[in-house]
Amino acid sequence: MMPENLIEAQQITKRYASTTVLSDVDLHIRRGECLVLVGPSGAGKSTALRCLAGLEKLDAGSVVFQGETFVTPTGTRRHLGGAIGMVFQQFNLFPHLSVIENVVLAPRRVRRLPLPEARAKAEQLLDLVGLANRRDYYPHELSGGQQQRVAIARALAMEPTLMLFDEPTSSLDPEHTREVLRVMKQVVDLGMTVAVVTHEMSFARQSADRVVFMDDGRVLEEAPTERFFADPQTERARSFLSQEAW
Amino acid sequence: MQLLEYVFSAAFVSAMLVTLALTVLSMALGVLGGLLLALAGGSRFRVVRLLVHGYVWLFRGTPVLLQLIFVFNVLPLVGLRFDSFSCAIIALSLNEAAYMAEIIRGGLLAVDRGQRTASHMLGLTRFQTLRYVVLPQMVRLALPPTGNQLIGMLKTSALASVVAVQDLLLVAQRTAAGNFDYVNTLLAAAVHYLLLTTLCTLLINAVENRLDVGRKSGRRQRRETRALATAGGR
Numbered sequence: 401m402m403p404e405n406l407i408e409a410q411q412i413t414k415r416y417a418s419t420t421v422l423s424d425v426d427l428h429i430r431r432g433e434c435l436v437l438v439g440p441s442g443a444g445k446s447t448a449l450r451c452l453a454g455l456e457k458l459d460a461g462s463v464v465f466q467g468e469t470f471v472t473p474t475g476t477r478r479h480l481g482g483a484i485g486m487v488f489q490q491f492n493l494f495p496h497l498s499v500i501e502n503v504v505l506a507p508r509r510v511r512r513l514p515l516p517e518a519r520a521k522a523e524q525l526l527d528l529v530g531l532a533n534r535r536d537y538y539p540h541e542l543s544g545g546q547q548q549r550v551a552i553a554r555a556l557a558m559e560p561t562l563m564l565f566d567e568p569t570s571s572l573d574p575e576h577t578r579e580v581l582r583v584m585k586q587v588v589d590l591g592m593t594v595a596v597v598t599h600e601m602s603f604a605r606q607s608a609d610r611v612v613f614m615d616d617g618r619v620l621e622e623a624p625t626e627r628f629f630a631d632p633q634t635e636r637a638r639s640f641l642s643q644e645a646w
Numbered sequence: 647m648q649l650l651e652y653v654f655s656a657a658f659v660s661a662m663l664v665t666l667a668l669t670v671l672s673m674a675l676g677v678l679g680g681l682l683l684a685l686a687g688g689s690r691f692r693v694v695r696l697l698v699h700g701y702v703w704l705f706r707g708t709p710v711l712l713q714l715i716f717v718f719n720v721l722p723l724v725g726l727r728f729d730s731f732s733c734a735i736i737a738l739s740l741n742e743a744a745y746m747a748e749i750i751r752g753g754l755l756a757v758d759r760g761q762r763t764a765s766h767m768l769g770l771t772r773f774q775t776l777r778y779v780v781l782p783q784m785v786r787l788a789l790p791p792t793g794n795q796l797i798g799m800l801k802t803s804a805l806a807s808v809v810a811v812q813d814l815l816l817v818a819q820r821t822a823a824g825n826f827d828y829v830n831t832l833l834a835a836a837v838h839y840l841l842l843t844t845l846c847t848l849l850i851n852a853v854e855n856r857l858d859v860g861r862k863s864g865r866r867q868r869r870e871t872r873a874l875a876t877a878g879g880r
Contacts, residue, residue, distance in 0.1 A: 455763060482769030492764035496782045505778060506768035551764075558768055 405464075406431045406562055406593050407484075412451055412461030414444075414617075421447045422617045424461070429562065434594045436608035436625075438601070440640060443614040445597040446489075449566050452595070453486055466561070482510055485555030489567040491547040493539040493554070499526065500535040503554045510558070518557075525553040529583050545576025549583050556587070563587060565596040601641075605629060613637045648827065652834035661817035662838045668734055668803040668813060669842075673796055675739035680746025685776075687751055698747065705744035711805050713737045718809040734806035738799065745795060753788035754780065786857050793850035800842050814838050 409427040413420065422444045429435050429452075437445040450456045452463055454476040463471040465484070470477055494502050503522035507513045513521070526532045529549040539547055548568055555563060565584060569577040581603050588594050588607045598604065604611055604625065611628040613621040613636075620634050632638045652658055687698040705713065714737040721728065721736075728736065757780050765775040807816035818835035822828045 453767060455766070479771070480767075480769060482767070484767065486764075486767040488760060488764065490758075490760050492758070492760035494761065494764075494779055494783075496786065506770060509774050509778060510769040554768070 404430055406466065407452055407470075408464045409448065409452055410462050410464065412448075412463065413459045414447055414451060414456055415459050420617055422451065425614075425617070425619055427452070427612065427619065429593060429595050430610075432591055432593055433609040434588045434596070434607050435610050435612060436604040437595065437597045437612045437614060438599070438604060438640075439614035439620075444617040445614050446566050448614065449564050449595060449597050453484055453564055454480065482506055482558030483560055484562045484564060485558055485560030486564045486566065487548065487551050487555055487568045489570045491539070491544070491551045493547055493551055495539050498536050498538055499531065499542070499550050502539070502550060503557050506554070507557050522553070522557055525556050526550070528556075528586065529553045530579075543576060544572045545579045548572065548576075548580045552580075552583055552587065561593065563592055563594045565594070565598070567597050567599070569598065569600060601629075613640070615640070648830045649833055649837070652821070652830055653837050655834075657817050657821065658814070658834055658838060661812055661814045661835075662842070664731070664811065665800070665803055665813045665838070666842060668731070668738070668806055668811065669796070669800045671735050672738035672742055672803065673799050675735065676742025676746050676795075676799075677792065679739060679743030680748075680750050683743055683747035684750035684754060687747065688754065702744045702747055705741050706748075710737065710741045710802060711808065713741055714805055714809060730806070730809045730811050733809055734803070734811050738803065738806070742795065742799060746792070749788050749791045749795070750784065752791075753784035756787050757783045789850070789854055789857065793846070793854075796846050796850065797843050800839065800846060 405428040407429050409425060412422055412425050412427075414422040425444070425448055427448060437448065439445050447456060451458060451471065454463065454471045457475065458471055458473045460473060462469055462473075465480075468477075470480075494505070497505065500519065500522050503525060504515070504518045507518040507521065508515060511518075523532060523535065526535055529552055531546060531549055531553070534542060534546060534550075539550070542550065552568075568584065569580050572580060577600065581600060584594075584596070584603065585607050596603070596608075608625045611621075611623060611625050612619055613628065613632070613634070615636050621628065621632060621637050623633070628637070629641070632641055683698050683701060686694050689695055714734060717737040717740075718730065718733045721733070761779050761783065762775055765779045770778065803813060804815040806813050807819070810816065814835040818831040822831040825831075
């Protein structure tokens with residue numbers, strides 16, 4: 401039987417020099433759900449997400465992905481080959497490649513897909529994010545919002561089983577934020593398993609199945625979306641939500 | 647005119663080709679060596695990093711002329727015999743590798759870390775990341791200083807005349823030694839050097855333009871405008 405949790409962080413601790421960024425964090429994402437991590441800046445949300453992705457060395461604990469131990473304090477066990485897609489705050493598109501080349505690169509080189517097939521797939525995805533007419537542009541010719549949508553298409557091209565969004569709209573203006581959130585909502589509606597670190601409470605309210613509230617390197621609260629917003633259990637979450645503009 | 651006669655003489659033309667070959671080969675090997683050194687310099691093994699530092703320290707810290715004469719005179723003592731042309735290539739490329747290593751290292755450092763992270767998450771292996779993501783960006787950054795090095799190499803190659811490579815400088819000097827016409831023979835060599843440096847400059851500019859992302863998009867826009875025009879015409 402497939403485990404209900406697609407990915408699970410067990411008691412992870414992460415330190416940078418003497419600062420503890422995460423202490424004993426348990427975190428899990430169920431198949432097909434959209435989990436949103438919220439909390440004040442510096443709470444460790446992004447670090448937690450990066451730990452799930454296997455991008456950080458752990459000081460304690462482990463990450464189990466698809467029933468297999470994936471990350472331990474001794475290192476990352478296996479190369480995922482694109483099974484976890486990630487979208488970054490800074491987009492990280494490849495500046496020397498055109499939009500379509502950005503999307504096609506990994507399917508061609510990692511999946512060994514023939515170019516025509518990879519291109520057809522990429523064009524579908526660019527259509528999904530509304531940028532089919534920009535496929536021959538270079539990243540620097542696009543707005544931040546457009547770049548981020550390309551980054552989403554690029555991650556989707558590997559048909560990941562999990563999509564992680566690390567503050568995908570934090571460097572965007574409100575208008576571009578809306579267009580990126582719209583695409584993210586589409587991704588959620590496709591039924592993908594998604595985890596998002598964001599300050600956009602409107603997105604959390606609309607699209608999240610579950611909300612995790614973090615502060616000071618700990619998970620303080622974890623609840624179904626409606627309950628979290630209607631009835632936060634901790635004082636910290638209540639004051640956080642009252643400050644948040646929405 | 648005596649000068650032009652020298653410039654177009656068989657001796658000078660073949661000497662020019664020797665200088666060109668010396669430059670191109672030393673530069674190519676220097677770039678290759680520099681790339682390997684730069685990559686090794688990023689190794690997680692301290693010993694490897696120390697060896698790279700030592701190499702750069704040694705070859706940047708001593709005169710090329712000394713290195714050249716050393717290769718020419720010392721290698722035969724340990725049983726390694728090469729003709730003077732090969733000796734010049736060995737010395738010049740060993741020296742060039744030290745400089746190129748620093749240039750390439752700078753280029754590699756300038757490629758944003760996020761590029762490697764994104765590649766990793768997409769499933770690219772370390773080699774694929776290097777090949778398709780990091781190196782193409784590094785090349786764009788390292789190209790201008792490398793062009794500088796190429797021009798420098800054209801002129802440094804004249805040192806090879808010291809170990810009797812028949813390059814432009816040696817041929818000019820030998821010709822002058824026979825007829826005492828220093829003015830015209832040296833000027834003829836200078837003309838050839840200028841032609842070569844000009845040619846290299848043009849070549850570098852062409853490559854820089856070709857790799858420039860902005861230019862590429864310019865080409866795409868022109869292509870699109872053309873396509874639109876044809877579509878409209880029908």
